[in-house]
């Protein structure tokens with residue numbers, strides 16, 4: 001990545017209403033914090049692009065040290081928080097991915 005604005009920022013909340021990028025020096029100061037609603041962030045787990053919305057930010061604040069997650073990883077963390085065994089989740093995900101590759105014809109049986 002070249003300059004600070006060449007990537008989609010990966011936001012996390014660092015204090016009060018201040019959201020900063022984990023990969024560069026960009027941040028949104030408090031006086032323009034409402035601009036966060038026009039922004040997108042990369043997921044801290046998988047780099048998928050996520051729109052910054054209240055549910056996404058609230059979940060990050062409450063459960064992930066302020067770090068933004070995509071829908072997939074929010075759902076996954078919810079399961080972990082609910083006490084579901086992560087090994088079972090990963091096994092199910094791997095099986096689903098394999099099935100997807102088979103369906104697309106990437107894997108010949």
Ligand SMILES: [Zn+2]
Pocket residue numbers: 004007008009010021022023024025026
């Ligand atoms: Zn950045």
Ligand SMILES: [Zn+2]
Pocket residue numbers: 043044045046047048069070071072073
């Ligand atoms: Zn993700």
